[in-house]
Amino acid sequence: xxxxxxxxxxxxxxxxxxxxxxxxxxxxxxxxxxxxxxxxxxxxxxxxxxxxxxxxxxxxxxxxxxxxxxxxxxxxxxxxxxxxxxxxxxxxxxxxxxxxxxxxxxxxxxxxxxxxxxxxxxxxxxxxxxxxxxxxxxxxxxxxxxxxxxxxxxxxxxxxxxxxxxxxxxxxxxxxxxxxxxxxxxxxxxxxxxxxxxxxxxxxxxxxxxxxxxxxxxxxxxxxxxxxxxxxxxxxxxxxx
Amino acid sequence: xxxxxxxxxxxxxxxxxxxxxxxxxxxxxxxxxxxxxxxxxxxxxxxxxxxxxxxxxxxxxxxxxxxxxxxxxxxxxxxxxxxxxxxxxxxxxxxxxxxxxxxxxxxxxxxxxxxxxxxxxxxxxxxxxxxxxxxxxxxxxxxxxxxxxxxxxxxxxxxxxxxxxxxxxxxxxxxxxxxxxxxxxxxxxxxxxxxxxxxxxxxxxxxxxxxxxxxxxxxxxxxxxxxxxxxxxxxxxxxxxxxxxxxxxxxxxxxxxxxxxxxxxxxxxxxxxxxxxxxxxxxxxxxxxxxxxxxxxxxxxxxxxxxxxxxxxxxxxxxxxxxxxxxxxxxxxxxxxxxxxxxxxxxxxxxxxxxxxxxxxxxxxxxxxxxxxxxxxxxxxxxxxxxxxxxxxxxxxxxxxxxxxxxxxxxxxxxxxxxx
Numbered sequence: 001x002x003x004x005x006x007x008x009x010x011x012x013x014x015x016x017x018x019x020x021x022x023x024x025x026x027x028x029x030x031x032x033x034x035x036x037x038x039x040x041x042x043x044x045x046x047x048x049x050x051x052x053x054x055x056x057x058x059x060x061x062x063x064x065x066x067x068x069x070x071x072x073x074x075x076x077x078x079x080x081x082x083x084x085x086x087x088x089x090x091x092x093x094x095x096x097x098x099x100x101x102x103x104x105x106x107x108x109x110x111x112x113x114x115x116x117x118x119x120x121x122x123x124x125x126x127x128x129x130x131x132x133x134x135x136x137x138x139x140x141x142x143x144x145x146x147x148x149x150x151x152x153x154x155x156x157x158x159x160x161x162x163x164x165x166x167x168x169x170x171x172x173x174x175x176x177x178x179x180x181x182x183x184x185x186x187x188x189x190x191x192x193x194x195x196x197x198x199x200x201x202x203x204x205x206x207x208x209x210x211x212x213x214x215x216x217x218x219x220x221x222x223x224x225x226x227x228x229x230x231x232x233x234x235x236x237x238x239x240x241x
Numbered sequence: 242x243x244x245x246x247x248x249x250x251x252x253x254x255x256x257x258x259x260x261x262x263x264x265x266x267x268x269x270x271x272x273x274x275x276x277x278x279x280x281x282x283x284x285x286x287x288x289x290x291x292x293x294x295x296x297x298x299x300x301x302x303x304x305x306x307x308x309x310x311x312x313x314x315x316x317x318x319x320x321x322x323x324x325x326x327x328x329x330x331x332x333x334x335x336x337x338x339x340x341x342x343x344x345x346x347x348x349x350x351x352x353x354x355x356x357x358x359x360x361x362x363x364x365x366x367x368x369x370x371x372x373x374x375x376x377x378x379x380x381x382x383x384x385x386x387x388x389x390x391x392x393x394x395x396x397x398x399x400x401x402x403x404x405x406x407x408x409x410x411x412x413x414x415x416x417x418x419x420x421x422x423x424x425x426x427x428x429x430x431x432x433x434x435x436x437x438x439x440x441x442x443x444x445x446x447x448x449x450x451x452x453x454x455x456x457x458x459x460x461x462x463x464x465x466x467x468x469x470x471x472x473x474x475x476x477x478x479x480x481x482x483x484x485x486x487x488x489x490x491x492x493x494x495x496x497x498x499x500x501x502x503x504x505x506x507x508x509x510x511x512x513x514x515x516x517x518x519x520x521x522x523x524x525x526x527x528x529x530x531x532x533x534x535x536x537x538x539x540x541x542x543x544x545x546x547x548x549x550x551x552x553x554x555x556x557x558x559x560x561x562x563x564x565x566x567x568x569x570x571x572x573x574x575x576x577x578x579x580x581x582x583x584x585x586x587x588x589x590x591x592x593x594x595x596x597x598x599x600x601x602x603x604x605x606x607x608x609x610x611x612x613x614x615x616x617x618x619x620x621x622x623x624x625x626x627x628x629x630x631x632x633x634x635x636x637x638x639x640x641x642x643x644x645x646x647x648x649x650x651x652x653x654x655x656x657x658x659x660x661x
Contacts, residue, residue: 097567100567
């Protein structure tokens, strides 16, 4: 198959600051002893500060891989990832962990809450890895984040005691607690019914509008994608729109 | 942070009660065995009565005469000790006692009682630290005058006279002669093979001829010297002085023997030498520690491997947690630390259980008199070694799983695409 020309949309406005995330010529190939799978091919994508970008495409087109690369959870097979204009290819494990901790918050489709920890402890988790924040400050920030998602009454509960929508709110509070500039959400409404999905979507839109948080969201829901500032589409590992 | 680890560890144990119970059983049983073994070792050579000053005590208890074709080894002759050991200048004090206790029969009225005897001089009471329950030790004058006096251990005194205090001043018949009990000491366990006895008598009351002129050139016999250094730092000087003395000695039968070997050994070195004629002054400590530490590690290896296996299989269960922690900023080192702390906590709990079980086994050993006069206990060194072993066990069994967990790729872990 011939590579398709990429049609990365232009940034919404000319800014003096570099894109908060910039992917240049990204390739991702998964290799086993018998098979080579191209997950992403020649992806060029810039995410500007304050944008809400949704990523759509059929299953297996590379959306989640893209999000993993943007979140520095995986390394590309080729190309460059830059955060705030700085390429991160040569960063150590410690530096990447620091960058994830300070800059990026994650929201996953299946929430990925730690079942053995209470709601508050789950939300505090990112702050555990941030030096200089004591227990009482962690607690204060966790309660503030839970307040933003409307879950202050559930701080002592455990994930198993919550509904799906509530769990996703906890996951959003956990993503928010460290006040990251970027939130990467991988199908955040995928496991929820339409009412709860709308609630979560409103919450994310509110964060973007009120706080200027940059959001990149993978979704299968066209209606939700249309509410975001920009929609990029992937097909077969390539950005097609 | 530690509190968070504690919470996770506690909830994880509660959630997986069966595996936690298996792990704890393996850990606590292993540690119990090792703690009991160490308690037996400490009981034999640790600093406790009557060998409280183990850092200042030396025993000269054996000599080996070596020739090209033959060798002869034994404890030392009384004459040899008088002429060549009691004359050493560096020690603070030197005592002479029989090297091995001899079983004798004591008679109190019509009652006959078997007891293990040692002939000694009066210095023994100065060099060693017996706990006198009643009465006193026999004196240098009594030894010089071959006074028929004796010191009993508490158990024998009670068997003979009801109480320790009642024994003092009473008469005991031995080999047809009356001996007066002048003192009663706390029981010394048989594991203290250099100092154990049930009945101590002045060496001058022996019927053997200690000054036998025919034995002037025979260095071997039935006795040992117990040497007390002024300070621990003097021990090497005393050992060197004794070796100098040996070098000057004529070989008793030069036709047959070419070399004299004898050492002033610490109680630990004596224990480690284990009556070997080939052991050096330090009792071949390196070989001893290699053997026993190796066996100890081997003993810990199986339950440790079991725990490693359980821990590694848990990586599957905890993959999403690992992925989430990495996503939110945990470094591999931090994650490894977390899992190591959790494992060490589990093994420390197992260690505490193991110490409890060990205390029970020691109580059984004490009450069964499997080792006569044993009073095994969870002393400070035994307790310390128990916790140390638990820590070592935790590190041994936790290091590999912690490393493996910390190296899981975050994106794969989040998707659950990992294999143990």
